[in-house]
Amino acid sequence: MELRRLGKSYDGSAWALREVDLKVASRTIVGLIGPNGAGKSTALRMVATIMEPSHGEIAYDGRVPRTVADHQELRRQIGFLGDGNPLYKHMTPREYLRFFGQCFCLDDRTLAAAIDEVLTTFALTSKADTVCAQLSKGMRQRLLIGRCLLHQPRLLILDEPTDGLDPRGRSDLRRILTEVRARGTTVLISSHILRELDDLCDEVAILQRGAIVVCGKVGDIIDRHDVGRFVYQIRLIDGVETARTILAGHHALVESEGVVDGLPALAVQWQRDEAALADMLQRLFENGVRVATCARVRSRLEDVYDRISEDRVN
Amino acid sequence: MAKSTWIRELVAGARPFVTRSLRGGRARRFAALAWVLLIVTVVCGTWLARGAGALERDFRTAIGAEIxxxxxxxxxxxxxxxxxxxxxxxxxxxxxxxxxxxxxxxxxxxxxxxxxxxxxxxxxxxxxxxxxxxxxxxxxxxxxxxxxxxxxxxxxxxxxxxxxxxxxxxxxxxxxxxxxxxxxxxxxxxYQSPLDATATLGLVGLMATLLALVLVLVVAPVLAGIAAAQEAHENTLQPLAGTALRPRQLALGLAIGATAPVLILAAPLMILGSIAALATGGIAAWLALVALAACCAWALALLAQATGLFAGRKRTPAPIAVSLLAVLSTWLLVGLATGFDELGRDNVALITLLPSGAITHLARWTFDFDAAVAPATILLGFYVGVAAAAFVAILVGGLGLLATERRILGRYAPALRQGEALLGAGFLAAIILLALSGYHEDEFWFVGLALLVMPLQIFLMGRVPHGDAPNGTPTVAVAALVGEFWAMIGIYAAIALVARPSGWVTTVLPSTIEIGYALTISALVALRVVAVPAKLGASIWAGFAFVFALICFGVGIARSGSANTPLLVLAELHPILGGVQVALYVVIPWTLITALTPRPVAVATSMASPP
Structure with missing residues (x-):
């Protein structure tokens, strides 16, 4: 899938999305990251063919849909979960899935099998005949995501899918998305919570004010932007209190403390050069602090985002 | 081939919504209820037809079954x-x-x-x-x-x-x-009822038909409106837009699904009505009735659905349902009252505007409860009116369908295109002028215009873009839209000029200005109501502005008949009131235009650097 100079204006006076170029390879998970109002939902709706671009085009398998029939045919291959998570609360999960399966024109036999599979995959079998109003928020969210997979789409688009999911649900979602990718489905997912995406996505694109500011493989992006952040992890055998005092005297900020591989560890922000770092380490030795290791911590996607973004996100 | 494809698409679109409506044993329950309704209708109809009591006799007398x-x-x-x-x-x-x-x-x-x-x-x-x-x-x-x-x-x-x-x-x-x-x-x-077996069957058929008409013309549209309002209110349309169904399939499917229970209830009643029509020999009138009722049901259901979709974002389904029920019940009751009057030169035009009256007349003819036979010229006018009403109903329903299609996708766009609004206005103008063809007073032109103003406001509302726009108030092209409103009035004036070449416009300049002012305010009020979210105070002010426009319109008409009408009517009562009138002339359009003035958008970047 390829977004070519994609732009969207709702009122002709301002761009909600502009000049967006993005290539999404088949069988990959691509994350769209950005703060609220950056244009993620607008972009995903256009990819899902339910919103027309004001400018540019989107090619699927190298072909740009032009007619209503093209869009209709394309939608059969797309599963789209928009924002807002609307659900018919008076229907049971089985009825809800049947309804959407019929909206995708599945025949009765295929639909029945697909419903059973989704209910099993998303652990909803025991609640299949309970009205949605009585389901927990996490169950509802699982049902919504399951609805998108009912017709076995080639492209799965999820806008903020982790809303309402507990840690276990998020973990399950990652597992499911990995399985979906393995089955050959391309996944386009958006979130403003970076930690949810950095180790799930093959590629990410960061949106700011309607434009893509960074795009590529997660590792490449971190490598490209891994500058300016100097955090060192110091593992100590003993002398933690002394070390903390000495570090404070050298204007080093202790970001966090913990235990790494059985030893107490300090994450230290060090803004000065490495010679000064060596001096500081020598002071530690001189004061009886036994340092096991001292290593620079590699930046995370969140750090990169913080560096390049104008708006801080979660 | 094309026809079968069309039917296949319609079935595909209706399938999920009908399944949803009739899920969980609802189909069986509605079928059982339909039989109960049928039996109750037959029993009540037979009792009213054959009963010798005062109540039954009065009923028969009221509907013309008995002198x-x-x-x-x-x-x-x-x-x-x-x-x-x-x-x-x-x-x-x-x-x-x-x-x-x-x-x-x-x-x-x-x-x-x-x-x-x-x-x-x-x-x-x-x-x-x-x-x-x-x-x-x-x-x-x-x-x-x-x-x-x-x-x-x-x-x-x-x-x-x-x-x-x-x-x-x-x-x-x-x-x-x-x-x-x-x-x-x-x-x-x-004393015994004079109705024989055939007339009894006719009365049972009449009751069944009227009950079916209430179901189809009132209950079904209300249900369509509620269903659409619920979808809009709970924001459940977006997932539907992402399915394999086209917007038209979704729009029709939504309407069919919502009304499916009513159709199950009404079907046996209509079958009973057709059997009675065959027995009484009124099958031709029956077919005309069914055709006109179908056209009206099409229009009302799709208009109610469009109303539900547009209003559902801001309002819960309950007030929308109450409003629809009130409007449709009034429409049907006025039609029934008109339909039980004798057909004459005075009311034949009203039937064009109020097809429920024509449907009632056709029902009476079908089941032979109309003693007097209208003269041929009136009958001709009646059938021309019925045909025109059916045509307009199809057209209006089509516009409702188009508006719904566009709304379902949630795209930020007007519900009606410019050409569609102008076309609708043209046909509506023609039908109003046709209905007024028997009206020979000097105010003919103004009466037609007065009847047309509110429908034109609705068409104008349909021209205001709506949809999923991000935060911020999108701009409204006020001047262009008011211009379109005046174009619609221009179409009416052109048709009126052809229909009645003389006396179609006032020659008194202040009158022309006053009526023009009133129409412009009407347009601004319509834009204000639909384009900008309004709080209670703003809504009341918009209502007051519309009332002021109506008063100006009335004063303008009065001025056209008499050049001596004072320039400031309220000043005749008291000079201060005259000052208030002048202030209102200025303040009302100023506040309306200010409310519609473009505001800074909160989204993204400016358009200074287009792609």
């Missing part, structure tokens, strides 16, 4: 008794009246029946049949027979009475015939 009892007694020269005891009492009274006839002045209750019969015979003898009457010879024979009966009972002929007898009145002739046949002795009979 009034006293009129029947006069025509048939009988006395009806409601019980055996009353029968015996009346028999004695009649015998007593024959023995000692009381004077006409002293008549009480049914004491008058014999004296009145005597008077009718006397008048028949004294009055001369019209010399040009086609059956004059027969009437003369009857006159001789009347004289013979009087003579046989030793009753004198004169003097003339005040019964208003006329040989030209068929009822009077029938009455005289009955009196002669009964030899001045009225028969006392137990």
């Amino acid at each position: 009034h009892r006293s009129l029947r007694e006069q025509r048939e020269f009988v006395v009806f008794a409601d019980s055996d005891a009353e029968h015996a009492m009346l028999t004695r009274e009649v015998a007593q009246q024959l023995a000692t006839p009381i004077s006409i002045e002293n008549r009480r209750g049914r004491d008058w029946i014999v004296p009145a019969g005597v008077e009718s015979l006397r008048d028949a003898v004294l009055a001369a049949p019209n010399i040009q009457h086609p059956n004059r010879e027969d009437l003369l024979t009857l006159q001789h027979e009347a004289a013979a009966v009087l003579a046989a009972h030793s009753l004198e002929v004169g003097p003339s009475t005040r019964s208003g007898f006329s040989w030209d009145d068929a009822n009077d002739v029938v009455r005289v015939r009955s009196i002669i046949d009964r030899d001045l002795i009225p028969e006392v009979v137990r």
Whole structure:
């Protein structure tokens, strides 16, 4: 899938999305990251063919849909979960899935099998005949995501899918998305919570004010932007209190403390050069602090985002 | 091939929504309810058709199935008794009246029946049949027979009475015939419904049809509106837009699904109606009725659905349902009232604007409950009006469907395109002018315009973009949209000019300005209501502005008829009020335009660097 100079204006006076170029390879998970109002939902709706671009085009398998029939045919291959998570609360999960399966024109036999599979995959079998109003928020969210997979789409688009999911649900979602990718489905997912995406996505694109500011493989992006952040992890055998005092005297900020591989560890922000770092380490030795290791911590996607973004996100 | 594809797509679109409506055993429950409704209709219909009680008799009289009892007694020269005891009492009274006839002045209750019969015979003898009457010879024979009966009972002929007898009145002739046949002795009979088996079936068919019409023309559109409002209110349309169904399939599917339960309830009633129509020989009128009702149901359901979609974002389904129910019930009730009036030159035009009246007339004709046959010219006008109403209903329903299609996708766009709004306005103008064709007053042009203003406001509302826009108030092209409103009025003026070349526009300049001002304010109010979220105070102000526009419109019309109408009407009451009027002339458009003025958008970047 390829977004070519994609732009969207709702009122002709301002761009909600502009000049967006993005290539999404088949069988990959691509994350769209950005703060609220950056244009993620607008972009995903256009990819899902339910919103027309004001400018540019989107090619699927190298072909740009032009007619209503093209869009209709394309939608059969797309599963789209928009924002807002609307659900018919008076229907049971089985009825809800049947309804959407019929909206995708599945025949009765295929639909029945697909419903059973989704209910099993998303652990909803025991609640299949309970009205949605009585389901927990996490169950509802699982049902919504399951609805998108009912017709076995080639492209799965999820806008903020982790809303309402507990840690276990998020973990399950990652597992499911990995399985979906393995089955050959391309996944386009958006979130403003970076930690949810950095180790799930093959590629990410960061949106700011309607434009893509960074795009590529997660590792490449971190490598490209891994500058300016100097955090060192110091593992100590003993002398933690002394070390903390000495570090404070050298204007080093202790970001966090913990235990790494059985030893107490300090994450230290060090803004000065490495010679000064060596001096500081020598002071530690001189004061009886036994340092096991001292290593620079590699930046995370969140750090990169913080560096390049104008708006801080979660 | 194309047709089968169209049907296949319709079925594919309706399948999920109908399944949803009838899920979990609902289909069986609705089918059972339909049978109950049918049985209740048959039982009630038969009771009303055959019952001898006052309630049943009044009902039959009200719908024209039976003539009034006293009129029947006069025509048939009988006395009806409601019980055996009353029968015996009346028999004695009649015998007593024959023995000692009381004077006409002293008549009480049914004491008058014999004296009145005597008077009718006397008048028949004294009055001369019209010399040009086609059956004059027969009437003369009857006159001789009347004289013979009087003579046989030793009753004198004169003097003339005040019964208003006329040989030209068929009822009077029938009455005289009955009196002669009964030899001045009225028969006392137990009252029974005059409806035979066929007429009974006709009345049952009429009830079934009216009930089905209530279901299809009121309940079904309300349900369509509620369903759409619920989808909009709970934001459940977006997932549907992402499915394999096209917007048109979704729009039609939503409407069919919401109304499916009603169709299950109405179907047996309509079948019963068609059987009754076959029995009463009114199948042609029945088919016309079904066709017109289908067109109206199409229009009402899709308009209600569009209303639900547009209003559902801001309002819960309950107030929308109440509003729809109130409007549709009023529409149907006014139509029923119109439909049970005799068809005449005065009301035939109203039927064009109010198809529910035409449907009621057709129902009466179908089941033979319309004694008077309208003249051919009126009938022609009626059927032209029915055809025009059906056409406009199809057109309006189509516009409702288009608006719904566009709204379902949630795209930020107007519900109607410019051409569609102008086309709709043109047809509506034509139909209003057709309905007013019998109106010959000087204000013809203004009456049509007044009728047209609110529909034009709705068309204008449909031209304001709506949809999923991000935060911030999108701009409204006020000048362009007001221009479109004036283009619609221009279309009306052009058609009016063709329909009525003279007297179609005022020559008094202040009148023209005032009416123009009122129309412009109407347009701004429509834009204000639909384009900008309004709080209570703003809504009240918009309502006040519209009332002020209506007053200006009325003053403008008055000014067109008289150049002496003062420039500031309120100043005639008090100078301060005149000042208030001037202030309102300025403040109202200023506040409306200010509310519609583009505001800074909160989204993204400016358009300074287009791609």
